[in-house]
Amino acid sequence: MKEYQRCTRCIMDNKSDLTIIFDENGVCNYCKDALNSGAKIYFPNKEGEIKVNExxxxxxxxxxxRKYDCIMGLSGGLDSSYLAYLGSCWGLRILGIHIDDGFDTKISRNNIMKLCDKANIELITINPDRKQYNDLTRAFIMAEVPNIAIPQDNILFANLYKYARKTGVKHFLSGGNYALECILQKGNTHNAYDKVNIKNIHSKFGRYPIDNLELISDQQRFIDKYILKIESLRPLNYVNYNRERALKELSDFCDFEYYGNKHHENYLTKFIQIYWFFNKFGVDKRKSHLSSMIISNQMTREEAIQELEKPLYDEEEMNKLVNYILKKLDLDQNIFYRIMDRPGKQHNEYKISKFSKFLHTIKR
Incomplete structure (x- = not known):
């Protein structure tokens, strides 16, 4: 077993990461990669202003x-909400797409409605078939794979591309960004467009059909991206994106309310981020999030370590959340906790799309 080591610049460590590498000064590869890429993709300066204007x-x-200038997925979270706010300030006509999967918090629902009303954003809310969606999500838990948010993500992407084709608008504004996401731990994930993997997992663990769910495959996304030329843009990389300032601006603009932490705007994603990943795979997602803020100079390493030393969650509150999730998914507690006691599996232990493998090989 390797001796425990934490990066001397950020707070990434080798506790649950087999890919991390440290140099002679104890600085990890995540820091180096983030700093190298930052100069190429992040422009929190005059150059960024020019890029935004262009x-x-x-x-x-x-x-x-056309009726719209761009399309956005809206979750009620900070990144997409702040970008939508900026887009409205830039005079863009935005079509917002929200997937109501039945796990939205009241805070996120209110955030979306207040933001869209104030920013004059037309909102389309998609309500996936509850029984089928919950059954697919339940199947992913039964499969014991890391990324049990794939059904949620895939349905969003399927609808974004659907409305791009329908409206003729070929531009998505994505809330993905460098400032808060420049470091993401590798491993324990999978391509959300792998429809073959989704269907194979469901065929093994699902109980009901999922024919009413709108899903997208790698092949369709390839056609959309490279033949139809539908592009995903990340304008937050062209502004000085600071979390606290963004929260203040949104609060002043539409009484936006923060929900506590990254991805906690949805009960299911909160469960995945702080319970499933940590207890099943030993991954504390805070390390990536806080390390990103160190790199973008929004937090010192000492402050990040202090934050990391706080409990990941309150036990009583988490028990309530877990019970809520299990009840919604109709998953027996005894079965669930037996799952949690076993080592996790990886997505490639199930059938993988050959096209997905091909694309992964090309990217590498």
């Missing part, structure tokens, strides 16, 4: 005869 002009010009 982007806005292009979107308005290319969509001058």
């Amino acid at each position: 982007l806005v002009v292009r979107l308005k010009k290319e969509n001058s005869k």
Whole structure:
């Protein structure tokens, strides 16, 4: 067993990460990669202002005869909400897509409604078939794979591309960003577009059909991206994106309310982020999030360590959340806790799309 080591610049460590590498000064590969990529993709300066202006002009010009300039997925979380707010300030006509999977918090629902109302964003809310969606999510838990949010993500992507094709608008604004996400621990994940993997897992552990769920495959996404030229843009990389300032601006603009931590705007994603990953795979997602903020100079390493020393969650509150999730998914507690006692599996222990493998090989 390797001796425990934590990066001397950020707080990534080798506790649950077999890919991390440290140099002679104890600095990890995540830091180096993030700092190297930052110079190429993150422009929190005048150059970023120019890029924003150029982007806005292009979107308005290319969509001058359409009803919208761009499409956005809205979760009620900080990243997408702040980008939607900025987009409205830039004068963009935004079509918002929200997937109501039955696990939204009241805070996130209110955030979305207040934001869309104040920013004049037309909102389409998609309600996946509850019985089928819950059964698919339950199947992913039964499969014991890391990324049990794949059904949620895939349905969002399927609808984003669907409305892009339907409206002719070929531009998504994504809340993905460098400032708060430049470090993401590798491993314990899988391509959310792998429809083969989704269906194989469901065929083994599902109980009901999932024919009413809108899913997208790697092949369809390839067609959308490379043939239809539908592009995903990340404008938050062109602004000085600071979490506290963004929260203040949103609060002033539409009485936006923060929900505690990254991805906690949805009960299911909160469960996945702080319970499933940690207790099943030993992954504390806070390390990536806090390390990203160190790299983007929003937090010192000492502050991040202090934050990490706090309990990941309150036991009583988490027990309530777990029971809520299990009840919604119709998953027996005894079965669930037996699952939690076993080592996790990986997505490639189930059938994987050959096209997905091919794309992964090309990217590498």
